[in-house]
Amino acid sequence: ETGVTQSPTHLIKTRGQQVTLRCSSQSGHNTVSWYQQALGQGPQFIFQYYREEENGRGNFPPRFSGLQFPNYSSELNVNALELDDSALYLCASSLLAGAKNIQYFGAGTRLSVL
Amino acid sequence: AQTVTQSQPEMSVQEAETVTLSCTYDTSENNYYLFWYKQPPSRQMILVIRQEAYKQQNATENRFSVNFQKAAKSFSLKISDSQLGDTAMYFCAFMKHTGANSKLTFGKGITLSVRP
Numbered sequence: 176e177t178g179v180t181q182s183p184t185h186l187i188k189t190r191g192q193q194v195t196l197r198c199s200s201q202s203g204h205n206t207v208s209w210y211q212q213a214l215g216q217g218p219q220f221i222f223q224y225y226r227e228e229e230n231g232r233g234n235f236p237p238r239f240s241g242l243q244f245p246n247y248s249s250e251l252n253v254n255a256l257e258l259d260d261s262a263l264y265l266c267a268s269s270l271l272a273g274a275k276n277i278q279y280f281g282a283g284t285r286l287s288v289l
Numbered sequence: 290a291q292t293v294t295q296s297q298p299e300m301s302v303q304e305a306e307t308v309t310l311s312c313t314y315d316t317s318e319n320n321y322y323l324f325w326y327k328q329p330p331s332r333q334m335i336l337v338i339r340q341e342a343y344k345q346q347n348a349t350e351n352r353f354s355v356n357f358q359k360a361a362k363s364f365s366l367k368i369s370d371s372q373l374g375d376t377a378m379y380f381c382a383f384m385k386h387t388g389a390n391s392k393l394t395f396g397k398g399i400t401l402s403v404r405p
Contacts, residue, residue, distance in 0.1 A: 177333065208392060217293075217380050217395030218334075231392055263332060269391070276322055276384060276391055280334035 177201060179268050181281035188256050189289050196251040196284045200268030206230070207249040208278060209241060212263040224249055225271050253286075261288045291316045291383050295396035302371045303404050309356075310366045310399050312381030318342075320386035323357065324393070325366045329377040337379070340364065342386070371403045 178201035188194050200207050206225045210218035220233035224243035238254040247268070253260055263285050267278035292315045302308035314323070325337040340348045340357050347355050352369045368375055378400050382393040 177335075206391075210393075210395075215397075217295075217382075217397050218393070220392040220394070223392060233392065265334060267334075267393075271391060276386075277324075277336060277339065278391075278393060279336070280326075282331060282333040285332075 177268075177279035177281065179266065179279050179281035181264075181266055181284050183284060184282070185285045185287075187287045187289065190256055190258060192256050193252065193254045194256060194286060196253075196264050196266075196286070198249045198251070198266035198268075198281060200247045200249065200266075201279050204268040204270050204279075205247055206269045206271040207243055207247065208267045208269070209249070209251050210265045210267065211235070212265060212283070214262070218265055221251070230271075256288045258288050261286060291318070291321075291385070291394045293381050293383050293394055293396035295381055295399050297399050298397075299400045299402070301402045301404060302368075304371055304373060306371055307367060307369045308371055308401065310368070310379050310381075310401065312364045312366070312396060314362050314364065314381070314383050316362070316383065316385075318385055322384040322386060323355075323364045324382040324384070325353070325355070325364075326380045326382060326395075327375075327377045328380065328398070329374075334380070338366065368401075373403050373405060375401060376403045377401060 208223040209221040212218040222232040263283045269278045381396045
């Protein structure tokens with residue numbers, strides 16, 4: 176177990192709706208990264224939060240947004256859901272610039288958009 | 290931009306045998322990290338092994354070892370004495386050696402099946 180927890184585990188939404196996914200980072204970590212993993216593919220980087228500020232963003236539109244809270248937990252929000260947003264969403268926590276630069280992953284949230 | 294290529298979509302190995310998973314990458318960076326992650330059906334991505342590019346010595350973790358060829362930009366994973374619990378998807382990943390925006394760039398993964 177990595178100590179990174181995500182909720183919910185599964186979610187079904189319809190096109191056009193909004194969704195919020197949550198992530199609790201491992202104790203002592205100050206950075207959370209979010210990834211989108213389509214079926215049969217490798218994870219794609221969405222964005223990273225470090226001390227409550229966005230610290231880098233991948234090639235995702237602005238309707239993907241996030242937050243990081245003072246306890247370093249994080250949320251991923253997706254507005255105006257599209258069918259292609261159906262995927263496994265993974266969060267990973269780490270200690271930025273810490274030893275080994277290792278990201279520890281949660282088990283993910285499976286989002287289905289109908 | 291960095292790219293990671295895993296060209297073998299699937300592999301199969303007999304229990305107790307040895308298997309090697311291939312990975313190549315492209316980058317203009319000189320300092321970086323390379324990782325192998327395992328994703329079993331439970332979905333949780335688990336770190337298998339990590340290599341720092343400035344270290345010439347290949348990393349090892351128990352039954353897992355890598356063959357890191359920096360000039361060839363190749364990073365293969367060798368699993369010795371394969372076990373049924375090794376059945377999973379394996380992803381090769383790259384990270385720049387900077388503190389800011391330490392994102393992982395993943396390959397497409399390879400599905401490994403260990404046969405009893």
